[in-house]
Amino acid sequence: MKLDANMLRYLSKEDFRVLTAVEMGQKNHEMVPTQLVSAISGLRHGGSYKVLRTLLRHKLIHHENKKYDGYRLTTLGYDYLALRALCARGVISGVGRQIGVGKESDVYEVVDEEGNLCVCKFHRLGRTSFRAVKTKRDYLKHRSNYSWLYLSRLAARKEFDFMRALGESGLPVPEAIDHNRHCVVMSIVEARPLSQVVRLSDPAKVYKQIMQNMVDLAKLGLVHCDFNEFNIMLSDEEDITVIDFPQMISVKHKNAAQLFQRDVDCVVKFFTRKVKYSPDEDVLGDLAYPDLDDIVEGMDLDDPSSLDRVLKASGFKSRMHEKDGSDGDGSSEGPSDAEDSEDDSLFGSDGEGPSPKEVLESFDGIKLREGADGDEPSSSGADEAGDLDGLLQFAKSHDEPEAAESEGWTARHSSRKPKAANGRSKPKTKTNANKDKSGRRHQGVKHKVRISKSDY
Structure with missing residues (x-):
């Protein structure tokens, strides 16, 4: 999908808050349940459901309802999160035309706050032209399960580290400016x-x-x-x-x-x-x-x-x-058991998930939680970081989609049939719809009996 950054200016803080919640949920979910997105984002009065529809309309997330109702980030949604963080740092202020495309990346012109042209490289591992990552690259190491977004993130970080080290050694390479997620910003080469x-x-x-x-x-x-x-x-x-x-x-x-x-x-x-x-x-x-x-x-x-x-x-x-x-x-x-236990996560066990700084840049000052008494919490960075750690722990502890319940989700599913003490469902009770008033059963025809007040 070609990057179209025009919609980036119209997205609200709540939109990026829900988009970041989907990213955090993908740390241990392939498809993030709707109730978990709502719980992580923390928007009041079911606001996350409305935002999810907006993000889905702009193709920033993908929706599936096969096993359960869930969402995942698309490549465009991941691009928006990276661009949002780079804009918050003041690294870039605008996105221009595409100047290059390869088997595993797209290259765009960007401009910083001073009007200087730079280059932003978006890694696109997983496209049809390059899917043999497991055999040709060592990004996975001992992991058996992986996500293309996570591999793109590892490739971007590896390239940024190599480029910066080679530039400091005096080799003719572009200047490494900054990177975020799967994007690398570098100087333009004439x-x-x-x-x-x-x-x-x-x-x-x-x-x-x-x-x-x-x-x-x-x-x-x-x-x-x-x-x-x-x-x-x-x-x-x-x-x-x-x-x-x-x-x-x-x-x-x-x-x-x-x-x-x-x-x-x-x-x-x-x-x-x-x-x-x-x-x-x-x-x-x-x-x-x-x-x-x-x-x-x-x-x-x-x-x-x-x-x-x-x-x-x-x-x-x-x-x-x-x-x-x-x-x-x-x-x-x-590999140790501790390494294998984290292989199923989107961002791996090496801390490659969205860091607290990146998440706070995406939230851009939105309070992550409210106090128990309904008052607004403190806006200090320490309080926000503490709330974020709690949310990360919350997302990590909810491996099953049924475990993350919100009030609205509980209310919608409160009509489910109760279960017996031994775990089996209770047998359905038989109705007397095919019996008349005298108690006689009629075969083949079910009579609907109306009961008036005179019958009592």
């Missing part, structure tokens, strides 16, 4: 993809820059794994900028040499076929065809300052992991 370049004035210079960048990444302990003409931006001065980082792995990964060689082959193939340039034409030395084994030969792989160790890239394996029996991709073979 360049175009190398795949759109038809002719180069100095192909040897560009080729040498690209290979030097790959070698510098390897010396920092990382392999890009998708280093091709689509992820290399070229300016008018023929200076390169590298983008797209969530798939990066450590040089200690068991497939690091193979993936590094694949990146080299992609670059050589592009220059040979499209640019008509061969690395053998110039004396480039080791940069003509770099080899990962030669690069890491004189490196200290246990250096604590290496980026793969700092960022815990896929394949990083420390001495502690070796003692615990970890495999080569940085994950342990025997």
Whole structure:
């Protein structure tokens, strides 16, 4: 679904409050029950039901009524929550046109409060073009159940961390500004993809820059794994900028040499076929065809300052992991029961759910609860954080949809048939609708008997 941010300006605080309640409920529900959404949002007089209809009309949530009446966030609803939080921080103030689309992301122009152009990348894991996440990425680790929204969130955070670390190391990458949920805001690059370049004035210079960048990444302990003409931006001065980082792995990964060689082959193939340039034409030395084994030969792989160790890239394996029996991709073979117990949640057990700060930014000052005596609670941040912790505990403790009951839900279902003491339903009582006044039963025909006051 294409992002349309026009509706964002018309949504009220109550709309975002209910939308955030659905997000919180998805921490341990695939479809959040309606009564749980109402209980978490805390809107009075059934206001959440009216808001749910509004959100459903704008396709911010999806409704199903198969097993029970429940809702879940759509991609557009998740986009709105992220944009709302970024706007509250003052990072962006407007959304422009779409400038790029890939197999796992959409890229849009945004503007900050000072009028400067930036780039906002929305990760879209789960679309038809890229669903083999479990086999090609290590986001899941030991989890068996997952949500595409949660995986997109992990990819965005991983890319932001890599981009910021590489920028601090002096590599030509965009400046990482901020991120929230599945969105990453970065500086705009005045360049175009190398795949759109038809002719180069100095192909040897560009080729040498690209290979030097790959070698510098390897010396920092990382392999890009998708280093091709689509992820290399070229300016008018023929200076390169590298983008797209969530798939990066450590040089200690068991497939690091193979993936590094694949990146080299992609670059050589592009220059040979499209640019008509061969690395053998110039004396480039080791940069003509770099080899990962030669690069890491004189490196200290246990250096604590290496980026793969700092960022815990896929394949990083420390001495502690070796003692615990970890495999080569940085994950342990025997997960604990505590880790498995949280695998069914949308946001996982590693605190990747909506943080109290993000939720409060979405609520934007709305009181989460009211006092017992009907007075408004204190508006201090500590009280709001305390109320939020209570709501998070409430959402986590209600694993079954029947457990979260509100007054309206109880009233609507109060007419259910009672159950006997042994748990079985009581037998239905037989009516005397097919008997006449004398007590005789008529077969095949049921007589409706009217009783007047004279019969008493």
